[in-house]
Amino acid sequence: MAQMFPSIGEKRPKMPVFTIEDCPSCSTKTKRAFKLGDYVYKEGGECAKCHSKTLITMVFAELIQVK
Numbered sequence: 001m002a003q004m005f006p007s008i009g010e011k012r013p014k015m016p017v018f019t020i021e022d023c024p025s026c027s028t029k030t031k032r033a034f035k036l037g038d039y040v041y042k043e044g045g046e047c048a049k050c051h052s053k054t055l056i057t058m059v060f061a062e063l064i065q066v067k
């Protein structure tokens with residue numbers, strides 16, 4: 001079945017982007033909203049558990065789930 005793309009660029013559904021921060025000390029993974037400038041293997045924020053520096057291991061967009 002052929003399907004035409006609607007005009008691209010306007011009124012695209014927003015996909016929330018998330019960043020996963022991985023703590024090398026206690027292996028805690030923290031999912032948070034993506035911030036501009038985030039990229040994989042960049043130093044992340046402070047671990048909530050052990051206060052070590054975390055490392056960004058994943059940046060991904062998540063489709064909004066429709067019930």
Ligand SMILES: [Zn+2]
Binds near residue numbers: 023047050051
């Ligand atoms: Zn930790």
